[in-house]
Amino acid sequence: MGDERTRRAVAAATAAARDLDLTVTDPVVLHDLFSVVVHLAPAPVVARVPTVVPEPLRADTAAQATRMLDELDVVAWLAGRGFPVVAPSPLVPAEPVERDGFAMTFWEHLDVVPGAHPDHLRETAALPGLHAELAGYPRELPLLTSLDDTIPACLTQLRDHPELIHPDELDRARREWDLLAPVVTTRAGLRKEFPGIRLQPIHGDSPVYNVIATTSGNVYADFEMTCLGPVEWDLALSGEEAVDAYDTAAAVLGRPPVDRRLLTVMEAGRMLQVVACLALVPRLPQLADGLAGVLDQWRDSPIAGGLTDEHAEAPEPETEPAKAGTREPFA
Structure with a gap:
């Protein structure tokens, strides 16, 4: 199933790129999970095609x-x-494209340092710089896009998969979402x-694990879940030593x-997101091993x-500010 999906x-992606007048003769898969x-290749362009997403x-x-x-845009x-x-990629319009049932985006191709493994503690210490830069982003973003109705929908799907999560644990997950x-x-x-909470644009998806070492230096990637939120969401599950390193660097700025x-609450949300991801295991079996450690935690x-x-008492209803401008869904 995975091979066919890939x-x-x-x-x-190849057909869409050719429609955009790119020369593609030797496409090379760089990563294949979600x-x-x-x-x-040979175009200096990388396509990212989401293939396993919540229902x-x-x-x-x-x-x-x-x-x-x-x-x-971010x-x-x-x-x-x-x-x-x-x-x-500057070679094509900066907008999503839909082709053959897939949505995709196109990015510049960079020369990656083979076998490089960024130092996550050092990258966490650099993260306040990213947050300081993002704080100036001028457009409206949705709030914490990872914590939305996909979580209860995935938990509902898991009722039919007791082999993936015990019913008692699923009950706990549902109670947790209710809170x-x-x-x-x-x-x-x-x-x-959290009176006084600071909300700002954030990366949204463990940015220190989305750093790529290139021949020109380390760069941040995969802002798929960029959103409005507290910086604590970007630090969830990074560990106390990393959080201390973040604080030291943040004070300098x-x-x-x-x-x-x-x-702690953001980490609870992140772990519940992982529980919900179990609903994707039937479509992506190799995901099960990767989730095991966080599930134990x-x-x-x-x-x-x-x-x-x-x-958990419901707050007063609020109206989300409208985004600036009007956007067409797909090119």
Whole structure:
């Protein structure tokens, strides 16, 4: 199944690239997990084609397009300011393309240092610089896109898969979402629970694990989940030593230290996101081994980072500000 999925994604990316007047004769798959990432050689362009996504997002092409547009816009803005990122390819329009049932984006191809493994502690110490830069991003972003209705939808799917998660554990996960959702899914909920919380544009998906070592230096990649949120979300599950390194570097830049209680709640959200990812295992069996360590950590952690029913009272309704401008879903 995986081989066929990969073949179809590569074929779609190749056809889409040729439609954009790129010369593609020898496509090379660089990465294949949730997305197929393919160098469209000899063109200096890389296509990223999401192939395994939660069901609600897979069925909502407009939502997929909006997320891709957000990523392209944020990264293009960072690149324009000279920040080290994998930038959208300048050879094609910076917009998502749909082809043969796949949505995809196109990125510049960089020379990667073979076998390089970035130092995650050092990269965490560099992360305040990324957050300081992102704080100036001028457009509106959605709140914590990883903590949305895909989580309860995936938990519902898991009712039919007791071989993936014990029913008692699934009950815990559902109770945990009931506690977390009123706090983490709205700005009002976050501000009620964490008065004075600072929300800003963030990477959204473990940025220190999305650093690529190139011959020109390290660059940040994969802003697929870029969103509005606390910086603590980007630090979830990084470990106490890394958080201390972040605080030391943040102080130099005049930025506030990590809120440890908020970090604990963000880590609860991150672990619950991993639990929900079990719903993708039937489509991506190799994912099971990769999730095992975090699942063990989740089992030993306090439910919802210590939130209780008292904290889960629904906040006042709020209206999310509209995004600036109007966007077409796909090119």
